[in-house]
Amino acid sequence: MTLRPRRQGSSTDDFRDPLNNFDAPVYQDELEKAIAEDTVRSMTLTPMRTVSPDTSVQDVLKLMVEKDIACILVTDGPKLMGIFSERDVLTKLAGHFEQVRHQPIRQFMTAEPVCGYETDSPATVINMMAVGGFRHVPILDMDEHVVGILGPRRVTRYLQDMIFRHSGD
Amino acid sequence: MGLRADILNQPISELPLRPVIKVQSGQSIRQAMQKMLEAMLGCAVVVDAQGRYIGKFTERRLMAALLQGSHTLDGPVDALMFGTQDCVLPTDHIALMIQMMESRKLRFIVVVDAEGRPVALTGQKGVMEYLAEHFPRQVKVQKIESKLHLDQREGA
Numbered sequence: 001m002t003l004r005p006r007r008q009g010s011s012t013d014d015f016r017d018p019l020n021n022f023d024a025p026v027y028q029d030e031l032e033k034a035i036a037e038d039t040v041r042s043m044t045l046t047p048m049r050t051v052s053p054d055t056s057v058q059d060v061l062k063l064m065v066e067k068d069i070a071c072i073l074v075t076d077g078p079k080l081m082g083i084f085s086e087r088d089v090l091t092k093l094a095g096h097f098e099q100v101r102h103q104p105i106r107q108f109m110t111a112e113p114v115c116g117y118e119t120d121s122p123a124t125v126i127n128m129m130a131v132g133g134f135r136h137v138p139i140l141d142m143d144e145h146v147v148g149i150l151g152p153r154r155v156t157r158y159l160q161d162m163i164f165r166h167s168g169d
Numbered sequence: 170m171g172l173r174a175d176i177l178n179q180p181i182s183e184l185p186l187r188p189v190i191k192v193q194s195g196q197s198i199r200q201a202m203q204k205m206l207e208a209m210l211g212c213a214v215v216v217d218a219q220g221r222y223i224g225k226f227t228e229r230r231l232m233a234a235l236l237q238g239s240h241t242l243d244g245p246v247d248a249l250m251f252g253t254q255d256c257v258l259p260t261d262h263i264a265l266m267i268q269m270m271e272s273r274k275l276r277f278i279v280v281v282d283a284e285g286r287p288v289a290l291t292g293q294k295g296v297m298e299y300l301a302e303h304f305p306r307q308v309k310v311q312k313i314e315s316k317l318h319l320d321q322r323e324g325a
Contacts (some may be wrong), residue, residue, distance in 0.1 A: 025306065027171070028170065028171030028172070029171030029172060029174065030173070031171065031172045031173040032172045032303065035172070035303075035304065036304055036306075058236070061232050061235065064232060065233050070228075070276070086211060086231075086232065087211060087228065089228060089232050090202070090206060090211065090228050090231060091209070093235070094202055095206075097235045097239065098239050121307055123300075123304035126297055126300050126301050126304065127307050127308045129297045130297045130298045130300070130301030130302075131301065133294075135293060135297075152293035152294070152296065152297055153270075153293070155300070156267050156271050156293065156296060157271055159176065159267055159296075159300075160267055160268060160271045162173070163173055163176060163177065163267070
């Protein structure tokens, strides 16, 4: 058996654990831990409403009003093309709705929106919303296909469930 | 205290609050829309002659107005506003607000003073920002096509 020569000056005493300086996060309650460490899939991500890029502006608005939804995903099959929200109605359509009502939504959607991944934590996606100022973040799988959408209503529902589920302890 | 205790015990005045856009009762939907556009805010608060909160007009109602036809925009904002069941005092707890938002499907919450005059606006966005402040380690940096300036908003 051939022994590998020891490097000069090395010994087991020299071993430095690379995780030595790692401070594991400390959570003060279960809610904090869940939001920081669960995946966003622990929140409700569906249903999500989708339309094709060729759907007219008028039909998209009708769908949003009828279904009482604030945001709609524009998809081509499983591929996300864009997102259209109530805010877009105010900023892009309100002043000239009659002129654009029959035009395709692709002209008014936000193309290539910021997305989260299903493996992200809820805290990560909530930070995307807060930092970016968006109310809705599409959630993708690893193949970049849309699997759902996270919006503030789903976050508040999650909060309420988590807060009052534990209120009897 | 943890996040749950904070939400149960902290007052709404701890949330990020926004200034109120006020519209007088009787003003047109078009005037409300213009104010919302200037402030880039999705809600205008309707007040009476004494400045008391009597309702709110939101982007959701604007969509309905647009679908009814452009003549609707010249009608009074009162015709399409929501009622006043959705106001809170600055001293109410955040948990109460979250319950209101969830049970009544509210996006905006009007904060009023003891006389019922609107003093601030909060709601979903305020809650998201409040939560995000509790999780500074989870900010995800995304590269957006190496562009320094965005041509359009990158989210909804």
